[in-house]
Amino acid sequence: MSDQIQEILDIPAEFARDGVQFMKRCTKPDKKEFLRLCQAVGVGFLIMGAVGYIVKLIHIPVNNILVGGA
Template identity: 45%
Template sequence: MNAIDSVFDPLREFSKDSVCLVKRCHKPDCKEFVVMGLVGFFVKLIFIPINNVIVGSN
């Protein structure tokens, strides 16, 4: 019985933590969505030239 518990206890804890995470999550509103989009745009804008320099140096 102890071997079975050692397998199922981590699964129970993982599922419990997953349920807590899903309950805390929410869909972003319009303002959050715009901010995430701008951050992603500027990160891409910065790292594309850096990537070209690294790949182009070969």
């Protein structure tokens, strides 16, 4: 019974240790890495926006054909 309680109490402590170890390993990105990340995110936004726009352009006429033909 006491072993089970000890195991339950060890879980938050282990999680906290892992979190501290992760934060120590993290580094702040330099300017070059930050700009590259911003460019990648921007390109992703543009691609997803273009895909959404194309899907909308295709959806409107198809929807009008389906609704108008019924």
